[in-house]
Amino acid sequence: MELGFLKDNPRSSKAMLTCAIGLAVNFILASAKIFAGWSSGFLSVMGDGFNxxxxxxxxxxxxxxxxxxxxPSDKEHPFGHGRLEYINATVMAAIILYVGITLFIESAHKISNPTDTEYSPLIIISLTLGIIGKLFLAWQYKKSGKEINSESFNAYSADSLSDLLSTSxxxxxxxxxxxxxxxxxxxxxxxxxxVILWTGYTIMKKAVNSxxxxxxxxxxxxxxxxxILGCKGVYGVHDLIVHDYGPENHFATAHVELDSSLTFMQSHELSENVTTVLREKLNIQAVIQGV
Structure with missing residues (x-):
């Protein structure tokens, strides 16, 4: 696959680095839990490792x-592919909701049918390692989500917190x-x-709305x-509509108020200047009509 367009995209580069960190931490946790579960015979810990x-x-x-x-945009997707992040966040929210429902059912069963657990230093160490690892990932995902404005990372941060709460x-x-x-x-x-169900609902609602x-x-x-109002020759703006096609991928349409004595060509040039300023300063594609 051609990866050239990623090199010139700091947002995507940051995202890939965070994902690589997530892969490494989860690999370490999986190895530790599967080994601890296999050595002690605790199938639940092994299951957590496979998770x-x-x-x-x-x-x-x-x-x-x-x-x-x-x-970049193509013939089939003229506004780009940014909304894939919202779809990914929706999928993660569904997974979080599933985890919450499953945990609720299993917990309710444990209340009516309590079972004994067995203390083991190896199990305690592996669970503690899992808590620390998931806490770090939740912080890392949340930090990256804020830096690059990504709902997907916010969803993964919430998923890490749900894992942390379950292990805790x-x-x-x-x-x-x-x-x-x-x-x-x-x-x-x-x-x-x-707590997990509320988190999943919040993420799902925001992603679906987007x-x-x-x-x-x-x-x-x-x-x-x-x-727009800061552009030379613009006296007002109305009917401003903003379309969200993904983080940092917005389009806008607006009517700008110009001097009525201007010729058609002068009005057109000023409108084009507004379009250029929005693209250069805010990275927003716009359709501007002078009135």
Whole structure:
């Protein structure tokens, strides 16, 4: 595949670096948990390790998303491929909701049918390592999501937090039962599942709204308006409409108020100047009509 267009795209380069970090951390966690589970006979820990392997698959999918989202527009997609990130965020939100529902059902079952857990230093070490690793990934994804304005990374950060909460509840339940002989894993699981479900719902709502075409970010709308008003010869602006085709991929249409004494060609030149200024300053493609 031609990767030249990625080299000139700092946003995509940053995204790929973050994904590479995610792959490395999940590989380490998967190896540690699978080994610990296999050595001690804890199938649940081995299952958690295989869950890290599936997380690696999700990250590879995210890398493919950023790759295609960064590709320039073509005949079939004249406005680019940026909305792929919103689709990816929707998929991740669905996975988070599934995890939350599954955890709720399993936790409710544990409350009515409590089972004994067994203390093991190796298990404690592997679970603690998992918590630290997922905490780091949640922070890294959130940081990158803020830096490059990516809902996909925000979704992956939430997914890492959900994994962290699940692992933390298992660790807490194991320690409490080992030292105090109380079964709290079911109650902890229900609490964590509710947090996960709310997180998944929030991400799903925002991603779906972006795909459907929600009201643009007020800051973006205001920055476009101020940029237009700052152009020479423009006395006002109205009917400003902003179309979101992905992070950092916005299109706008607007009517600008010009001096009525101007000729048709002069009005056209001023409108073209506004278009150029928006493209150079805000990286926004626009259709401007002088009135």
């Amino acid at each position: 890290n392997l599936t997380d690696m698959g999700s990250i590879i999918l995210l890398m493919m998303t950023f790759y295609y989202a960064a590709k 509840s298992v660790l807490a339940a194991t320690l409490v039962e080992s030292f105090f002989h109380y079964h709290i894993d079911g109650y902890m699981g229900v609490l964590m599942s509710l 795909i459907m075409g929600s009201t643009p970010d007020p800051e973006i709308h205001e920055s476009i308006k101020n940029c």
